[in-house]
Amino acid sequence: MRVKEVAERLGVTADTVRFYTRIRLLNPNTNPHNQYKEYSHADVERLKFVVAARSLGFTVEDISTIIAKAEDHQSPCPTVRQIIEKRLEETERQFQDLIALRARMSAAIAQWEDTPDRVPNGHMICHMIESFAGGFSDDTEK
Amino acid sequence: MRVKEVAERLGVTADTVRFYTRIRLLNPNTNPHNQYKEYSHADVERLKFVVAARSLGFTVEDISTIIAKAEDHQSPCPTVRQIIEKRLEETERQFQDLIALRARMSAAIAQWEDTPDRVPNGHMICHMIESFAGGFSDDTEK
DNA sequence: ATTGACCTATGTCTAAGACATAGGTGTAGC
DNA sequence: GCTACACCTATGTCTTAGACATAGGTCAAT
Known part of the structure; x- marks a missing residue:
């Protein structure tokens, strides 16, 4: 899936998804030919988490911290x-x-x-x- | 008066006064020797207006517009x-x-x-x- | 092959200051 | 006069969470 489809699916703008990608909160594969990003199911799940956390008042930096802890197998x-x-x-x-x-x-x-x-x-x-x-x-x- | 005294007098930070000066909302004289700004009574009055307007929810840009109109002898x-x-x-x-x-x-x-x-x-x-x-x-x- | 509508990545911009840095001031002690 | 030293200054950079502008790519219809 490309950025717009992901964005629409979760009810955010494509720019928002691009922003999260830019700061490496999402890490989709990049097509080396045209630099287009390809979002996997896992990326969508992750974005879903980010959107939920944002709606609860967490900042993007908060969310990075939380995800980093989870990926380090610590309880966030x-x-x-x-x-x-x-x-x-x-x-x-x-x-x-x-x-x-x-x-x-x-x-x-x-x-x-x-x-x-x-x-x-x-x-x-x-x-x-x-x-x-x-x-x-x-x-x-x- | 220099920046800190003005700021304390109106209950804002020196950085705030510097910011207003930077965007030319205030136009104090500059000492050519050390670039220090010297705020006059008129500058203080103007800052007082800015602070009051900010506290009423006007943006800095709003305030610039208002002041420009007033200086052009139009009723703001x-x-x-x-x-x-x-x-x-x-x-x-x-x-x-x-x-x-x-x-x-x-x-x-x-x-x-x-x-x-x-x-x-x-x-x-x-x-x-x-x-x-x-x-x-x-x-x-x- | 070309058009045209739509899509993409990237760079820049936003508001209102806060913060960091390098350098200036001015008083006290010598 | 000179030196410490505390405090002050101007300037440049950074902040949030995306929005916007731009240049270029995609793809179906022609």
Whole structure:
């Protein structure tokens, strides 16, 4: 199978499969004539694993580590448990950040609802943003 | 003022200020002797705007656009309104994605709670991930 | 043999800084 | 004046996970 067929089968783009191949996460045979890659059943299985792990929040580097351990006949499970808990914490942080960002955006939009547009006056760039953010920080002197 | 002082005053890293300077979002004077940048009061004001806008979800490119409009004596307000609504939609999408991801991660962790670690058996890489993800997709034949 | 639609590999690009490196500054001690 | 030495600087490179652009290959219909 060539790259596009593999990609469609697993619901990812051909570029994604090419990317995984480029970083040697997949190692299909190469036709020496035209450099086309030929993906075997084993390659597809492996890709399936990669896609599943990605969908669980593992980074590509995480996945390389996990596969390397498995190929070395070590159980990757402890690593997997450890990584996913770290990723879950990160996700939680992103989540909080995103909630805060959304709140700021919504508040700004609400506050601007009845704010008239204004032409810049030389000491402000955009009064909406500047007045929304307030003093924002120190500015004692030059 | 030099880069570090400016950065500390606004609660960002010196690298951030250097980055904005590199892309000409800030244009401090340069000491021709050692290439050190000297930030004026006006530079600090401008950075303050950039930091405020970033915290509202504007990208650096958005901000460049806004500033360019303002310097051209056009009101940036319509642009600002338009951009922030787009960004808010994006944020909403990310938010949904993040919720789904978090749910998958939590479910996986819960399911693995009492799952024993296992050594790879040759046709699986990590039974936890593979069984969590299920068949995941088609796999008709080579 | 040629066309044309579709496919391929490879190189480059992205956002927003972080990090590494080599060199400059400035104060303290001599 | 000179030297340490801690701290600072500018610049170049690296990061993620692919997307996009380009040049060239494949293959069925003509």
